[in-house]
Amino acid sequence: MNRILIVEDDKDISRELKELLENSGYEAEVLSNFKNACDSIIAAEPDLVLLDINIPYMNGEMLLQQLRSKSDVPVIMVTSRDSEADEVLSMSYGADDYIPSHIIRQYCS
Numbered sequence: 001m002n003r004i005l006i007v008e009d010d011k012d013i014s015r016e017l018k019e020l021l022e023n024s025g026y027e028a029e030v031l032s033n034f035k036n037a038c039d040s041i042i043a044a045e046p047d048l049v050l051l052d053i054n055i056p057y058m059n060g061e062m063l064l065q066q067l068r069s070k071s072d073v074p075v076i077m078v079t080s081r082d083s084e085a086d087e088v089l090s091m092s093y094g095a096d097d098y099i100p101s102h103i104i105r106q107y108c109s
Contacts, residue, residue: 005046007031007063008078009055017050017078038066046073053079053090061093068094 004026008014014030021028031040034056041049049067053060064075077090077098090098 003027003029003044003046004048004050005029005031005041005044006050007034007037007041007055007060008050008052009034010052013052013078037063038070041067041073042071049073049075050078051075051095053077061090064090064093064095 004021006014006017006021006028008017008030018028018030029044029046031037031044033040037055037057051060051064055063058066060077060079064077067073067075074096075094077095079098079100
């Protein structure tokens, strides 16, 4: 697993994630156009997707459902939401894991 696609509209978070991943030896790319996100994710052929719930045009959980109908690429939800309900919902839509962004920020500081 070398190529990780970050689907996050918060520029600070996506920059921090990209930097953290690249410093750890991964190839990281940030999705910048969310209008046709599902098609863009599939075209990028990532080994892993880090997906935020709050993104433009459709929420990440809806995007995850759409992506799951076309691909089995591993998806980790990375979001500022940290309720158990959000985690359960994301997992029921096919997420492989769920990480609140405040945990990632601990590693970026």
